[in-house]
Amino acid sequence: xxxxxxxxxxxxxxxxxxxxxxxxxxxxxxxxxxxxxxxxxxxxxxxxxxxxxxxxxxxxxxxxxxxxxxxxxxxxxxxxxxxxxxxxxxxxxxxxxxxxxxxxxxxxxxxxxxxxxxxxxxxxxxxxxxxxxxxxxxxxxxxxxxxxxxxxxxxxxxxxxxxxxxxxxxxxxxxxxxxxxxxxxxxxxxxxxxxxxxxxxxxxxxxxxxxxxxxxxxxxxxxxxxxxxxxxxxxxxxxxxxxxxxxxxxxxxxxxxxx
Amino acid sequence: xxxxxxxxxxxxxxxxxxxxxxxxxxxxxxxxxxxxxxxxxxxxxxxxxxxxxxxxxxxxxxxxxxxxxxxxxxxxxxxxxxxxxxxxxxxxxxxxxxxxxxxxxxxxxxxxxxxxxxxxxxxxxxxxxxxxxxxxxxxxxxxxxxxxxxxxxxxxxxxxxxxxxxxxxxxxxxxxxxxxxxxxxxxxxxxxxxxxxxxxxxxxxxxxxxxxxxxxxxxxxxxxxxxxxxxxxxxxxxxxxxxxxxxxxxxxxxxxxxxxxxxxxxxxxxxxxxxxxx
Numbered sequence: 001x002x003x004x005x006x007x008x009x010x011x012x013x014x015x016x017x018x019x020x021x022x023x024x025x026x027x028x029x030x031x032x033x034x035x036x037x038x039x040x041x042x043x044x045x046x047x048x049x050x051x052x053x054x055x056x057x058x059x060x061x062x063x064x065x066x067x068x069x070x071x072x073x074x075x076x077x078x079x080x081x082x083x084x085x086x087x088x089x090x091x092x093x094x095x096x097x098x099x100x101x102x103x104x105x106x107x108x109x110x111x112x113x114x115x116x117x118x119x120x121x122x123x124x125x126x127x128x129x130x131x132x133x134x135x136x137x138x139x140x141x142x143x144x145x146x147x148x149x150x151x152x153x154x155x156x157x158x159x160x161x162x163x164x165x166x167x168x169x170x171x172x173x174x175x176x177x178x179x180x181x182x183x184x185x186x187x188x189x190x191x192x193x194x195x196x197x198x199x200x201x202x203x204x205x206x207x208x209x210x211x212x213x214x215x216x217x218x219x220x221x222x223x224x225x226x227x228x229x230x231x232x233x234x235x236x237x238x239x240x241x242x243x244x245x246x247x248x249x250x251x252x253x254x255x256x257x258x259x
Numbered sequence: 260x261x262x263x264x265x266x267x268x269x270x271x272x273x274x275x276x277x278x279x280x281x282x283x284x285x286x287x288x289x290x291x292x293x294x295x296x297x298x299x300x301x302x303x304x305x306x307x308x309x310x311x312x313x314x315x316x317x318x319x320x321x322x323x324x325x326x327x328x329x330x331x332x333x334x335x336x337x338x339x340x341x342x343x344x345x346x347x348x349x350x351x352x353x354x355x356x357x358x359x360x361x362x363x364x365x366x367x368x369x370x371x372x373x374x375x376x377x378x379x380x381x382x383x384x385x386x387x388x389x390x391x392x393x394x395x396x397x398x399x400x401x402x403x404x405x406x407x408x409x410x411x412x413x414x415x416x417x418x419x420x421x422x423x424x425x426x427x428x429x430x431x432x433x434x435x436x437x438x439x440x441x442x443x444x445x446x447x448x449x450x451x452x453x454x455x456x457x458x459x460x461x462x463x464x465x466x467x468x469x470x471x472x473x474x475x476x477x478x479x480x481x482x483x484x485x486x487x488x489x490x491x492x493x494x495x496x497x498x499x500x501x502x503x504x505x506x507x508x509x510x511x512x513x514x515x516x517x518x519x520x521x522x523x524x525x526x527x528x529x530x531x532x533x534x535x536x537x
Contacts, residue, residue, distance in 0.1 A: 082404045107416045119408025125418055125484040147419045
């Protein structure tokens with residue numbers, strides 16, 4: 001595999017609900033180490049698209065091709081379910097907007113981080129716990145909280161725990177749905193710093209759905225703007241945000257309140 | 260035998276249906292087979308699953324033993340034994356070695372079972388993944404794909420909180436290197452007895468409408484961690500009545516000031532031993 005090969009190729013994805021909503025004819029390539037932002041207002045099909053990409057929803061049309069560690073391209077929606085599940089827990093991560101969707105609230109932080117390790121066969125308690133403690137440190141959570149349940153964590157900590165849980169076994173591709181949604185500004189800033197650092201260190205490919213243009217500018221290398229299920233503009237982040245061409249993008253950019 | 264009942268209470272069509280489920284269960288060790296559980300003349304949770312399985316496999320020549328928490332003389336055991344002696348007219352026994360069918364709740368007899376015997380378990384919750392995954396559609400998929408990582412999350416959580424695997428009953432097992440199975444609420448003390456047992460083990464969950472089985476001489480392995488291996492319970496003292504040091508003991512409080520007595524939970528094994536000593 002060379003640097004010029006995309007890790008994810010999306011071709012003409014469509015998913016409609018009773019002929020309405022969803023996303024229509026979306027296609028793009030994503031390269032290793034690249035962060036792609038998807039912006040647009042609520043109801044523009046961002047989350048539907050993300051669900052199609054991450055295998056949680058089957059699109060009506062189009063294909064999602066993923067390049068595995070062996071360099072082979074595989075059709076995500078055509079592969080067998082066991083293989084897709086294995087991919088999900090070895091190569092991919094999904095960070096949900098609501099930590100309740102992405103964490104197990106009934107078990108401790110350590111168990112949350114260790115789950116992926118145990119799912120792929122780790123059976124040494126001490127080793128699992130050591131890795132979990134290490135990852136708590138990397139997402140800036142006090143190691144003493146390892147046996148506490150996520151319900152005792154603040155919103156920002158829950159979000160960071162979710163990130164640790166997803167990155168623990170070195171995935172190559174991470175999907176994030178509004179990772180900073182519902183957090184206050186200073187906590188957002190810390191989380192964004194953390195994400196930027198981890199993406200760089202781990203050379204992650206990343207698809208981030210957000211409606212926050214500030215988040216998009218900080219994290220994303222490239223941007224896709226969606227409206228009514230279609231991609232209306234795409235390009236380098238600075239280009240799209242500083243020189244928007246489509247009237248809707250211009251409206252979106254100009255409606256950001258100056259701080 | 261009283262008039263008006265079919266042999267062993269259930270009608271023949273129901274028995275056929277249950278036997279078909281049992282055959283499938285034996286063919287796929289540890290796999291939960293759905294069956295059309297019937298209303299039985301006792302409440303859910305008292306052994307409706309076990310009693311249906313027993314009724315479907317019992318014949319006029321069988322000798323039945325029923326135990327509840329290891330004991331032959333508790334209410335549940337006595338009434339189920341009487342139920343079958345009334346409706347099927349079969350002989351009953353309290354001796355483990357004489358029985359051909361043993362219906363049990365919470366224990367496996369201390370005396371090793373032999374070929375030709377059938378052990379019928381009453382199961383309240385057949386799904387070992389239930390506490391980690393509430394969706395039935397998802398747990399079925401997890402079984403189908405042998406996707407069992409969450410079982411270790413539960414054990415991890417035990418060690419993190421208590422310093423050891425504190426699950427002491429209904430301890431999850433891997434059957435025939437394939438299906439994770441709930442062994443019904445037997446103490447983990449009994450788990451090693453299930454491994455390569457010469458007798459046939461049948462499990463019936465009446466309320467949950469599931470039947471599963473472990474055929475004779477099948478591998479049954481308790482889940483554990485490399486650095487926290489599976490262990491069974493141990494006691495500091497032997498049984499106060501028979502002196503056995505290798506059996507599962509019940510703690511009995513004998514007065515108002517907390518005096519404790521440890522006695523075998525398997526009443527038959529305990530009495531045999533006392534007779535042998537006398």
